[in-house]
Amino acid sequence: MRSGFSYVVTCEHASPEVPKRWQPVLGEFVARCEEHRIWDPGAKEIARDLGRLLHAPVYLGEVSRLLVEMNRSLTHNELFSPPVEDLSPVEKTEILCRYYYPYRHRVLQEIESQLSNRQRVIHLSIHSFAPVVEGRVRDNDFGLLFDPWRKAEKDIAEIWLHYLRKAGEISCRANEPYLGISDGHVPVLRKLFRQAPYFGFELEFNQKLPLERDASLYARWIHRSLDQALESKVVDPHVK
Numbered sequence: 001m002r003s004g005f006s007y008v009v010t011c012e013h014a015s016p017e018v019p020k021r022w023q024p025v026l027g028e029f030v031a032r033c034e035e036h037r038i039w040d041p042g043a044k045e046i047a048r049d050l051g052r053l054l055h056a057p058v059y060l061g062e063v064s065r066l067l068v069e070m071n072r073s074l075t076h077n078e079l080f081s082p083p084v085e086d087l088s089p090v091e092k093t094e095i096l097c098r099y100y101y102p103y104r105h106r107v108l109q110e111i112e113s114q115l116s117n118r119q120r121v122i123h124l125s126i127h128s129f130a131p132v133v134e135g136r137v138r139d140n141d142f143g144l145l146f147d148p149w150r151k152a153e154k155d156i157a158e159i160w161l162h163y164l165r166k167a168g169e170i171s172c173r174a175n176e177p178y179l180g181i182s183d184g185h186v187p188v189l190r191k192l193f194r195q196a197p198y199f200g201f202e203l204e205f206n207q208k209l210p211l212e213r214d215a216s217l218y219a220r221w222i223h224r225s226l227d228q229a230l231e232s233k234v235v236d237p238h239v240k
Contacts, residue, residue: 006119007056011047011126012070013040014060029083036130042211047126049219068100071184120197125186131208141170145180145202153199163225
């Protein structure tokens with residue numbers, strides 16, 4: 001990949017696991033939930049393959065989003081699912097200390113370390129989304145989420161989208177099915193590193209795609225198009 005850049009790959013919803021300690025709390029609730037509310041199927045495999053291609057560290061969420069939402073801020077009303085929200089403050093703090101804080105801290109430390117080595121850091125957060133939600137069909141295959149108000153990030157995203165679409169493998173759109181500035185891990189890190197050359201992107205794959213089977217294919221598609229975008233775009237590290 002391009003010299004002067006380093007990479008971090010994360011997958012906040014990599015696991016459907018509910019640790020044994022919390023199964024009595026979540027068991028029946030999980031059984032009633034649609035799969036996409038439990039985790040992001042296929043995202044972990046893509047994250048791992050992309051990490052290998054980029055020679056980048058990969059950080060995977062270890063528990064179901066129903067236990068704690070790794071991609072939400074502490075003040076967000078969906079940080080915990082309803083059964084967990086009903087637990088005592090002590091129990092919720094235990095969950096945060098065991099799973100949420102360590103995950104967030106490891107990613108934060110990695111980015112700080114790369115920035116301290118005078119690298120421009122590209123953070124790729126990998127997700128998948130349900131093709132139908134509440135009867136509404138999402139016909140897009142892939143979404144690239146970014147902050148349109150950060151010039152350097154927007155510049156990378158626009159030319160990256162050009163190469164993604166040029167490949168023609170799957171349809172892709174900017175900031176769909178979610179806005180790149182909605183509450184999440186990447187937007188929080190943007191605020192923390194607003195004076196640093198940190199570029200955060202969320203990559204959203206439609207779960208109608210054969211994600212697990214073709215994980216290496218999608219990872220190569222992302223890797224190749226990002227490399228082309230960075231080759232053709234000179235990024236000024238001083239422009240946020």
